[in-house]
Amino acid sequence: MVSKNLEISEEIEIPEVISGLRMTRQRQEIYRTLMQQRNHPTANDVFMRVKDRLPNISLATVYNCLEALVQHGIIRQVNFDRESSRYCPNLSEHGHFHDATTGVIHDVSFKPGINLADVLDLPPGAIIEGVEVTLRGKLVAI
Amino acid sequence: MVSKNLEISEEIEIPEVISGLRMTRQRQEIYRTLMQQRNHPTANDVFMRVKDRLPNISLATVYNCLEALVQHGIIRQVNFDRESSRYCPNLSEHGHFHDATTGVIHDVSFKPGINLADVLDLPPGAIIEGVEVTLRGKLVAI
């Protein structure tokens, strides 16, 4: 039901400033979109969705806003091979499982107590600033 | 010393067929390049290196060959964010640590006995077909 999403949108309130970033109208709407539709959309997906509310927004602005949000640690940018980047408002440390059959991306968390640095043989002196764990595969009925 | 590499190249012998892929001259030279220079070159890096021996090779052919080698599981394609793909002949399961200061990429292996599936909360029914672990950071003197 297409209209349902529009009707539901219980206006998530977004502050004027997050992590030092001024939340302009465009950034608000883009962030709201990500919070509401947590299916790891591409910049173009976000562009199409947000046009309902900001008909004049440009794709360049979507890219600018997404980048600003990423730079300020408000959202995460996720890459799968050489596909378009996807964006994700889940800031907890997690990886991604890409179901090759449906294309759906599932967040994958680490089991409690697991620290990635503990299971890897890092080069001596390595200071980790960012981690990305990506899994590709199929989801079968269980 | 630029000429040294050329002189050293102790002609690694490459079989006519690997994993069912006919090793044409171009594929041989590209594979040899990867085996000799294990610094995760891009397609363009490979192109420039391999031109010494195959002056007529085209970049498109380098891409074709790299793709054929990847498809046949002879090499791995490694992606960092949205940068150019890099290629790697190390087939053992491993991740990559990208030193932001120098740009150098280090292979990172799992500690013995570690199975990535054991430390992740995978969605039920997930069958893993490929894994990528990428770390970004700095290397400090110890």
Place this chain on the structure above:
DNA sequence: TTTTATAATTAGAATAATTCTTGATATTGG
């Protein structure tokens, strides 16, 4: 408030990595 400075937005052009297309070459199997 007006003025001024700074930041954000827009539209479209530019870029860069990669893929595609087409025609030429080479290789293999019969």
Place this chain on the structure above:
DNA sequence: CCAATATCAAGAATTATTCTAATTATAAAA
């Protein structure tokens, strides 16, 4: 040797993303 198939080369095309320049909005100062 000949036909079928695979590979290769050159350059055009594609696609995601970034850049440029002009406009608009916001904040800060007077």
